[in-house]
Amino acid sequence: MTKNGSRYYWWCQIGGWGTLALLLVLNSTTLEQKLTHKDVEIMLITVLTGILVTHVFREVIRSSGWALLSVEKAIPKFLLGIVLVCIADGLIRIGLADALGLSSMKAEFMTRLLTLTADTGVVIVPWTLIYYLFHYIQISSKQQLDTFKLEALVKELELKTIKAHxxxxxxxxxxxxxxxxxxxxxxxxxxxxxxxxxxxxxxxxxxxxxxxxxxxxxxxxxxxxxxxxxxxxxxxxxxxxxxxxxxxxxxxxxxxxxxxxxxxxxxxxxxxxxxxxxxxxxxxxxxxxxxxxxxxxxxxxxxxxxxxxxxxxxxxxxxxxxxxxxxxxxxxxxxxxxxxxxxxxxxx
The missing domain is CATH 3.30.565.10 (Histidine kinase-like ATPase, C-terminal domain)
Known part of the structure; x- marks a missing residue:
C-alpha cells in the first residue's frame, strides 16, 4: 500500500471507531444517563480494542490475499474471520475490564463473552463489508485499466509488425x-x-x-x-x-x-x-x-x-x-x- 493509502486507512479507522464512541455518548445522553468516568474508560477500551482487532484482521486479509478472491470463495473465509475477530475482541475487552476493575456484570464468563461477541459483530460485519467492497471495486477498476492498456499495446504491436513487414x-x-x-x-x-x-x-x-x-x-x-x-x-x-x-x-x-x-x-x-x-x-x-x-x-x-x-x-x-x-x-x-x-x- 502507498503512503497516502496507509494514511487514508488510518483516518478511516480512527474516524469510524471515533464515530462509534460518539454514538455511544449520544445514546447515553438521550437516555438521560449520567456519563461516568467508568463509562468513558469502557468506551475507550471498546474503541482501542476495535481498532486493534480490525487492524490485525486487515493484515490477515492482505497477507492471505482474500480481497483478491471472487465473492464465492471470499464469503466463507470472511465469515470465519469475522467470528474469530469478534471472539478475540470479546476476550480482550473482558480481560481489560476485569484487570482494571471496570466490570459490573455478574454473569458467567461464557455469557459475558457471547454478549460482547454479538455486540462486536454488529460493528465488525459492516466494517468487513466496506473493506472488501472497497478493495473489490479498486481491483476491478485496475483490472479494467490494465485490459485497456493491453489492448492498446496489442494494437500498437500489430501496427508496428505490419509496417515492419x-x-x-x-x-x-x-x-x-x-x-x-x-x-x-x-x-x-x-x-x-x-x-x-x-x-x-x-x-x-x-x-x-x-x-x-x-x-x-x-x-x-x-x-x-x-x-x-x-x-x-x-x-x-x-x-x-x-x-x-x-x-x-x-x-x-x-x-x-x-x-x-x-x-x-x-x-x-x-x-x-x-x-x-x-x-x-x-x-x-x-x-x-x-x-x-x-x-x-x-x-x-x-x-x-x-x-x-x-x-x-x-x-x-x-x-x-x-x-x-x-x-x-x-x-x-x-x-x-x-x-x-x-x-x-x-x-x-
Missing part, C-alpha cells in the same frame, strides 16, 4: 527479379507475381487477425522464400522439418515471415557464399516449438527491423500467456537460432 526493399527486389524473368522465363514470372500478391494480401489482412494457423503462415513464407531464391539463386538453400500435426496450431500473423526475413537480411545476404535457412515445427512437451536456423552470426543485432526480442516476447505473451516465449542465440560459430515456444491448448 511491408518492406519496400523486398518489394523492389522482388519486382526487379520478376522483370528479369519476364523474357527469360515468363511462366516463372507469372508464378512470382502470384507469390508476391499472396504476401502483400497477407500483410494487409494481418491487421484484422490476432492469430492465423501455422499452415497459412508457412505457405506465405514459402512464397517469400521462393521469391528470394530468384534473387539469391544457389546462394540460398531452404530446408523444412515440419510435423504435420502442428499445421493447425495458432501463431501471430506475419511472425514467422518476419523471423525468416531477418534470417535472410541479417544472415544469408551477408555471407559471400550464401547459406541455409531451416524451418522446424514440432511439439515439445506442452508447447508448439518453432525454430528458424540460418547461416550467420548475431553481431549483437537482436533488435532488427523494429521487431526485437522484447516486442516479440510481449506479443506472444499477450496472445498466449506468460508461458509463451521467444529467444534468439548463436548455436555455433556460424549458425543463428530463433526459437518460439507457444503453449498448446490441451483442452482441444
Amino acid at each position: 511491408i518492406n519496400p526493399h523486398f518489394i523492389f527486389n522482388a519486382l526487379n527479379s520478376i522483370r528479369a524473368l519476364i523474357d527469360e522465363n515468363p511462366a516463372r514470372a507469372r508464378t512470382a507475381i502470384t507469390e508476391l500478391s499472396n504476401i502483400l494480401r497477407s500483410s494487409m489482412q494481418a491487421e484484422k487477425l490476432e492469430t492465423v494457423t501455422f499452415e497459412k503462415e508457412l505457405n506465405i513464407v514459402k512464397d517469400y522464400l521462393a521469391l528470394e531464391h530468384i534473387r539469391f539463386e544457389d546462394r540460398l538453400q531452404v530446408e523444412y522439418e515440419i510435423d504435420e500435426d502442428t499445421l493447425d496450431q495458432p501463431i501471430p500473423p506475419m511472425m514467422l515471415q518476419t523471423l525468416v526475413e531477418n534470417a535472410i537480411k541479417h544472415g544469408i545476404s551477408r555471407q559471400v557464399e550464401g547459406g541455409k535457412v531451416r524451418i522446424v515445427s514440432d511439439f515439445k512437451d506442452d508447447y508448439h516449438e518453432l525454430v528458424i536456423l540460418n547461416t550467420g552470426v548475431l553481431n549483437g543485432n537482436r533488435n532488427s527491423d523494429g521487431f526485437g526480442l522484447a516486442s516479440t516476447k510481449n506479443r506472444l505473451q499477450l496472445l498466449f500467456g506468460q508461458k509463451a516465449n521467444f529467444d534468439i542465440r548463436e548455436v555455433n560459430d556460424n549458425t543463428v537460432e530463433a526459437r518460439v515456444l507457444i503453449p498448446v491448448d490441451m483442452s482441444k
